[in-house]
Amino acid sequence: MGSARDGTCREPWPLRAREPLADPTASARESCYETQVKLEFTNRAWGALPFDPNEENRTRQVFGACFTRVRPTPVKAPRTLAVAREVAELLDFTPDFTASAEFAEIFAGNRSLSGMDPVAACYGGHQFGSWAGQLGDGRAISLGELKNARGEHWELQLKGAGPTPYSRRADGRAVLRSSLREFLCSEAMHHLGIPTTRALSLVATGEDVLRDLLYDGNARHEPGAIVCRVAPTFLRFGNFELFAARDDHENLSKLAAHTLTTHFPELGAPSPVAFQELLAEVSRRTAELIAAWMAKGFVHGVMNTDNMSVLGLTIDYGPFGFLDDFDPSWTPNITDASGRRYRYENQPSIGLWNLVRLAHALFPLIGDVSAVEAALGAYGDTLTRARSRTLAEKLGLRALRQDETRADGSPCVPDATLVDDLFELLAAVETDFTLFFRHLADVVTDPAADEPSDEARFAPLWDAYYDASAVSADHRSRLLVWLRRYVARVRDDGRPDSERRQAMNAVNPKYVLRNYVAQLAIEAAERSDLSVLEELLDVLRHPFDEQPAHGRFAEKRPEWARHRPGCSMLSCSS
Ligand code: AMP
Numbered sequence: 001m002g003s004a005r006d007g008t009c010r011e012p013w014p015l016r017a018r019e020p021l022a023d024p025t026a027s028a029r030e031s032c033y034e035t036q037v038k039l040e041f042t043n044r045a046w047g048a049l050p051f052d053p054n055e056e057n058r059t060r061q062v063f064g065a066c067f068t069r070v071r072p073t074p075v076k077a078p079r080t081l082a083v084a085r086e087v088a089e090l091l092d093f094t095p096d097f098t099a100s101a102e103f104a105e106i107f108a109g110n111r112s113l114s115g116m117d118p119v120a121a122c123y124g125g126h127q128f129g130s131w132a133g134q135l136g137d138g139r140a141i142s143l144g145e146l147k148n149a150r151g152e153h154w155e156l157q158l159k160g161a162g163p164t165p166y167s168r169r170a171d172g173r174a175v176l177r178s179s180l181r182e183f184l185c186s187e188a189m190h191h192l193g194i195p196t197t198r199a200l201s202l203v204a205t206g207e208d209v210l211r212d213l214l215y216d217g218n219a220r221h222e223p224g225a226i227v228c229r230v231a232p233t234f235l236r237f238g239n240f241e242l243f244a245a246r247d248d249h250e251n252l253s254k255l256a257a258h259t260l261t262t263h264f265p266e267l268g269a270p271s272p273v274a275f276q277e278l279l280a281e282v283s284r285r286t287a288e289l290i291a292a293w294m295a296k297g298f299v300h301g302v303m304n305t306d307n308m309s310v311l312g313l314t315i316d317y318g319p320f321g322f323l324d325d326f327d328p329s330w331t332p333n334i335t336d337a338s339g340r341r342y343r344y345e346n347q348p349s350i351g352l353w354n355l356v357r358l359a360h361a362l363f364p365l366i367g368d369v370s371a372v373e374a375a376l377g378a379y380g381d382t383l384t385r386a387r388s389r390t391l392a393e394k395l396g397l398r399a400l401r402q403d404e405t406r407a408d409g410s411p412c413v414p415d416a417t418l419v420d421d422l423f424e425l426l427a428a429v430e431t432d433f434t435l436f437f438r439h440l441a442d443v444v445t446d447p448a449a450d451e452p453s454d455e456a457r458f459a460p461l462w463d464a465y466y467d468a469s470a471v472s473a474d475h476r477s478r479l480l481v482w483l484r485r486y487v488a489r490v491r492d493d494g495r496p497d498s499e500r501r502q503a504m505n506a507v508n509p510k511y512v513l514r515n516y517v518a519q520l521a522i523e524a525a526e527r528s529d530l531s532v533l534e535e536l537l538d539v540l541r542h543p544f545d546e547q548p549a550h551g552r553f554a555e556k557r558p559e560w561a562r563h564r565p566g567c568s569m570l571s572c573s574s
């Protein structure tokens with residue numbers, strides 16, 4: 001959602017496509033699945049946090065509440081398009097259940113299981129650097145918190161399940177293209193080892209949704225869909241910010257105490273010191289998260305504080321993207337094209353900016369400026385360490401060398417220049433970020449009687465260049481010089497190529513969900529062909545494996561995709 005004109009990602013709202021089908025009995029219908037399996041909905045947050053006494057489902061300001069009870073709006077013809085079996089297993093759902101028509105009904109919001117108690121959350125947030133006031137779940141509806149057989153708690157949330165009191169002027173729905181992207185990317189991120197909310201299912205609604213994709217007055221009807229997202233909690237920085245902005249310290253304190261005791265029990269009982277520790281821990285997790293995004297070339301696209309998880313998870317997939325060519329100033333978000341606030345290279349500093357907003361919100365509970373500053377300090381410390389660790393891993397080095405002497409006292413060059421020079425070279429000529437690091441593992445560095453030439457050594461890397469023939473002689477020789485330094489550095493580490501290659505291939509993925517690849521799955525799904533979606537879901541389970549039969553999904557962005565909407569840049573219209 002959003003506007004290309006004012007850059008706020010808030011206006012104009014898509015119009016309501018059509019009135020929802022009213023079926024007041026649908027959610028109360030008894031489920032046959034319950035007769036077979038007993039699911040335990042604990043809804044711990046529901047019990048601990050304040051509720052809106054008003055259950056009227058109309059757009060309004062809601063004060064003093066974390067949640068409003070709201071029913072999903074039933075849809076016409078639910079059809080399950082995909083299920084992530086790993087997430088189904090987390091929830092103890094059997095394959096029979098996920099394949100049933102009943103499953104599609106439940107995860108489209110037409111029916112509920114007993115124990116589900118659907119709510120929309122109330123939160124605020126800073127959008128594009130400005131306080132936006134109350135936002136809230138305008139189209140997400142949490143069904144409940146399920147306790148699985150292993151004693152883990154998972155909150156189940158439908159995205160696109162119809163209007164809530166937080167929908168403002170929008171329709172509460174989601175289109176297939178954005179839902180498919182969220183479904184696939186949540187799972188892809190998990191398999192890449194990046195903290196994220198998960199996705200159980202993608203269900204088509206059988207109803208159209210009206211969207212103006214490019215905000216140019218050309219609205220069109222698109223197929224609608226609903227993703228069921230799964231996470232320990234969907235609490236965001238914005239939940240805390242809204243109470244703080246309204247000086248509602250009583251509810252701020254309840255929310256922080258619940259967060260602490262439920263999600264961070266190791267930090268102790270609620271107290272100013274424990275809340276300081278909470279801020280420090282959220283700072284550490286956010287730093288680890290952003291370091292992981294940077295290492296894999298992920299750009300979130302809308303790092304507003306309402307899209308920042310208090311657990312340090314990637315949350316709210318919208319106009320996100322993975323870098324194709326390494327361009328540090330790239331953002332996939334058309335709405336952010338002028339300011340590029342959420343560009344790749346800016347994500348680490350935005351992480352801190354957002355944490356400072358959270359710190360302001362928690363200040364009344366901590367009450368001491370130096371304690372807040374100390375907690376925020378955890379962000380920079382963690383990020384520096386995580387960056388150093390992930391870069392060393394990407395390069396196949398045991399660790400980045402900070403010193404100017406080796407253990408034996410002999411002089412050496414710190415690795416910072418090797419790293420900085422590489423990124424400068426990658427940015428200067430269109431070079432695929434994912435493929436460059438993947439192929440760097442294949443460069444020969446083992447000492448041999450018959451040493452290869454610099455050119456021969458570089459050969460595996462040319463595939464990462466979008467137009468190798470356009471690389472100037474000067475750039476080429478700088479690349480070869482860099483590679484010579486790299487080979488010398490690897491030899492200094494004493495790590496044989498076979499071991500280095502294995503280590504590098506375990507962190508540098510072959511497969512990421514490139515925007516053009518997601519678009520292939522979307523276009524096929526819009527033609528009712530689910531084969532690309534299914535194949536991708538499977539391929540992205542093993543992003544570090546070669547999987548030669550699926551090599552087409554590892555290719556550089558093709559020329560046709562360079563300027564096509566959805567392939568290079570995306571709008572917030574979802
Ligand atoms: P986002 O930028 O997608 O995180 O959304 C920002 C805010 O707009 C959140 O409060 C969302 O719930 C709300 N929102 C986005 N799209 C819709 C929609 N189609 N219907 C209702 N609310 C929406």
Ligand code: MG
Binds near residue numbers: 306307316
């Ligand atoms: Mg959001």
